[in-house]
Amino acid sequence: MEIENQTRISQFLLLGLSDDPELQPILFVLFLSMYMITVLGNLLIILATTTDSHLHTAMYFFLCNLSFVDICLTSTTIPKMLVNLLAQSKVISYTECLTQVYFLNVFLGMDNFLLTVMAYDRFVAICYPLNYTVIMNSWVCGLLVLVPLTIMFWISLTHILLIKQLIFSIGTEIPHFFCELAQVLKVTSSDSILNNAFLNVVTALLGVFSVTGILFSYSQIVSSLLRMSSTVSKYKAFSTCGSHLSVVSLFYGTAFGVYLSSAVTHSSQRNTIASVMYTVVTPMLNPFIYSLRNKDVKGALGKLLSRAVSCPSWITDVKTKWTLCSLRPIL
Numbered sequence: 001m002e003i004e005n006q007t008r009i010s011q012f013l014l015l016g017l018s019d020d021p022e023l024q025p026i027l028f029v030l031f032l033s034m035y036m037i038t039v040l041g042n043l044l045i046i047l048a049t050t051t052d053s054h055l056h057t058a059m060y061f062f063l064c065n066l067s068f069v070d071i072c073l074t075s076t077t078i079p080k081m082l083v084n085l086l087a088q089s090k091v092i093s094y095t096e097c098l099t100q101v102y103f104l105n106v107f108l109g110m111d112n113f114l115l116t117v118m119a120y121d122r123f124v125a126i127c128y129p130l131n132y133t134v135i136m137n138s139w140v141c142g143l144l145v146l147v148p149l150t151i152m153f154w155i156s157l158t159h160i161l162l163i164k165q166l167i168f169s170i171g172t173e174i175p176h177f178f179c180e181l182a183q184v185l186k187v188t189s190s191d192s193i194l195n196n197a198f199l200n201v202v203t204a205l206l207g208v209f210s211v212t213g214i215l216f217s218y219s220q221i222v223s224s225l226l227r228m229s230s231t232v233s234k235y236k237a238f239s240t241c242g243s244h245l246s247v248v249s250l251f252y253g254t255a256f257g258v259y260l261s262s263a264v265t266h267s268s269q270r271n272t273i274a275s276v277m278y279t280v281v282t283p284m285l286n287p288f289i290y291s292l293r294n295k296d297v298k299g300a301l302g303k304l305l306s307r308a309v310s311c312p313s314w315i316t317d318v319k320t321k322w323t324l325c326s327l328r329p330i331l
Contacts (some may be wrong), residue, residue: 012097012187013090013173015294016081017272021088028085034284035078041287042067048300055300058121058136059240063297065145066114066247070198070283070317073107076100077178094168097179098160104279105156105181106149111208113148114211115248121145122193126225140185162195176272178279183271214248243290250285254278 017027045067049060077100081290084090091102125132159181167190176183181199185192221241228234291297 010168011091012168012179014091014177014179015173015175016177018277018287024085024088028082031078031085031280032082032323034280035074035082038074038280038287039071040286041284041291042071044301045287045290045297046299048304051304055297058132058141059118059125060297061141062118062121062145063112063327065286066111066118069107069110069114070286072103073111074280075281076103077109077151081177088095092179095182097174098163100165101181101184102156102160104178105159106152108278109152109155109206110148111251113152114145114202115244115251116210117144117148118244119214119217119248122244123220125240126221141234142226158198159195162198166190166192166195176275177273180275201272203330211252218245246284246289248281248284251278252283252288279302 018024028044046064049064049067050053071321080092080096080100085094121136124135130137163184166185166188168187169189171190172187174180174183174187185199218241221238225234225238254274291301
């Protein structure tokens with residue numbers, strides 16, 4: 001019993017994507033590149049939406065939060081994977097594993113909620129354009145982000161408290177490149193019926209809520225568009241939804257792909273590869289989707305890059321002034 005208790009604070013082994021030593025450098029370069037593109041792309045979206053006064057609206061407020069969540073989501077898993085690849089190690093401590101589980105659930109849940117909220121935002125903008133600024137005021141926008149965040153904090157905390165009641169054997173292997181909740185529950189040596197029941201109920205409730213909200217919003221949007229007489233107005237209104245629909249399709253498509261592959265094939269390797277899509281690929285592609293399909297974002301990014309180009313002259317001026325100030329007492 002003493003040995004079993006000690007395993008609660010021991011370590012796990014992450015099997016990763018491949019055991020082939022020759023593939024480890026390739027995987028390191030690939031995921032490092034994807035991580036840097038994800039962080040840089042989403043940071044540019046955040047900077048563009050916060051520095052351009054024309055983008056200080058509810059739509060871009062939610063986009064800014066989505067980019068921040070995507071950075072946090074990839075930062076929860078990829079850095080540890082890169083460290084293990086570089087050190088040729090598979091070890092992750094018990095505390096690190098639970099931390100990954102906690103924050104991964106928080107940020108995945110926030111991604112889920114934010115996509116639903118963004119669909120509601122487009123519904124209000126298209127169906128109630130005259131009352132849009134009144135309905136989607138700053139107080140409401142803040143609540144639509146803080147309430148889901150609070151919900152996900154408590155749900156994730158409940159998951160962690162339930163996991164801490166489980167027993168794991170020494171040298172437990174997790175067939176993944178990060179600590180995914182479902183995979184952690186599969187490798188426990190104790191009864192995890194309560195954990196799985198809570199996981200399935202929460203996943204079903206969040207999934208049904210989000211999908212229903214998105215479908216309802218877009219059904220109302222389509223109904224409103226059909227009542228418009230002008231083709232130009234229809235195209236302009238629906239074009240604002242194009243980027244969001246692309247991200248929704250990518251996120252839920254990959255998520256359902258992971259669920260179906262785990263339910264049908266039971267192949268850990270396929271589940272791991274499928275998980276790469278929604279934890280790495282989707283956050284990396286989101287900035288490109290929004291910047292390429294949105295003229296306002298492209299304009300803001302252009303302004304941001306033009307400021308960056310002019311920065312060296314500004315830095316030179318600051319250095320010159322600082323040098324003169326430092327030499328003044330001597331003169």
